[in-house]
Amino acid sequence: VKHVFGTPIVDYLPTLGLLVLTVVYLITGYGYAPEARTFPVTVAWVAIALVALDLLSRTKTPAGEAVTRWLNPSTSAGKLEAQTHYALSKQIAAAAWPLAFVALIVLTGFLVAVPIFVMASMYFRGKRSLLIIIPVSAAATLFIWFLFAQVLQLELYPGVLFGNP
Amino acid sequence: VLAKITLIDSSILVPLVLSTAFAGSYAIDMSIENVVVTGVFGLLGYLMMRYDYPRLMIIVALVLGGNIERNLHQSMLMGDGGWSVFFARNISIFLMLAIVALLALPILRALFKYWRVRTVSVGE
Numbered sequence: 668v669k670h671v672f673g674t675p676i677v678d679y680l681p682t683l684g685l686l687v688l689t690v691v692y693l694i695t696g697y698g699y700a701p702e703a704r705t706f707p708v709t710v711a712w713v714a715i716a717l718v719a720l721d722l723l724s725r726t727k728t729p730a731g732e733a734v735t736r737w738l739n740p741s742t743s744a745g746k747l748e749a750q751t752h753y754a755l756s757k758q759i760a761a762a763a764w765p766l767a768f769v770a771l772i773v774l775t776g777f778l779v780a781v782p783i784f785v786m787a788s789m790y791f792r793g794k795r796s797l798l799i800i801i802p803v804s805a806a807a808t809l810f811i812w813f814l815f816a817q818v819l820q821l822e823l824y825p826g827v828l829f830g831n832p
Numbered sequence: 833v834l835a836k837i838t839l840i841d842s843s844i845l846v847p848l849v850l851s852t853a854f855a856g857s858y859a860i861d862m863s864i865e866n867v868v869v870t871g872v873f874g875l876l877g878y879l880m881m882r883y884d885y886p887r888l889m890i891i892v893a894l895v896l897g898g899n900i901e902r903n904l905h906q907s908m909l910m911g912d913g914g915w916s917v918f919f920a921r922n923i924s925i926f927l928m929l930a931i932v933a934l935l936a937l938p939i940l941r942a943l944f945k946y947w948r949v950r951t952v953s954v955g956e
Binding site for chain 1: 852859864870871874875879882885900901913938939942
């Protein structure tokens with residue numbers, strides 16, 4: 668892995684992503700009327716200063732270590748290095764499961780998406796047997812239906828595929 | 833009894849909690865957009881945990897941001913668009929100084945610790 672100032676280049680990516688978002692936010696803020704842009708522009712400039720400090724603190728330079736020591740001592744002394752590092756595929760999977768669930772809810776609605784998600788999650792991630800998966804997913808769906816549709820008298824979202832246009 | 837929920841294995845608990853959370857976010861105003869926003873903020877929270885950013889600050893910003901913006905506009909209107917309104921009275925100057933002191937506190941604490949260590953090592 669390529670290093671810049673002693674830090675793997677991949678460790679800069681979140682901060683650089685934040686910097687891009689902040690600059691976009693700042694440019695958008697300057698597009699507002701003068702009286703309306705005071706708050707967003709102030710927030711954006713403060714955020715740029717903080718992102719710059721974050722970027723500096725990630726370097727293994729004397730300045731970066733000084734910034735970490737003075738402003739965020741809890742992350743210094745190798746504490747970040749001591750954290751558990753998970754494989755990238757596991758991290759992507761951890762983020763993808765909830766997003767896939769959201770997509771499933773939008774497409775099929777709660778009463779179809781909940782049992783499918785609970786079953787799939789317990790089967791593929793939990794490696795559980797069907798004897799546990801089926802009653803738990805049925806109970807989860809029943810609980811959601813009973814709480815929201817019966818007790819709270821709400822119409823649960825039916826989904827794009829099954830809902831009336 | 834409710835505390836025993838925490839003893840349930842995470843492979844069972846996580847899908848149940850996610851299902852209830854998404855259904856709850858939909859129930860706020862019967863809007864599927866809320867579910868999408870919940871998913872996006874879940875992803876944001878995960879990334880913040882992964883890259884060691886504090887999550888508390890974003891909660892404070894989301895809860896108080898609207899109020900702060902409204903009150904800032906009111907104050908700016910009272911001050912004819914100038915920032916001097918924030919330094920016009922003793923109480924506002926005191927609050928500004930308190931904010932600066934709070935922001936400088938970690939630096940001062942680190943400097944104090946550095947000087948103390950240096951004094952001890954020079955003394956030895």
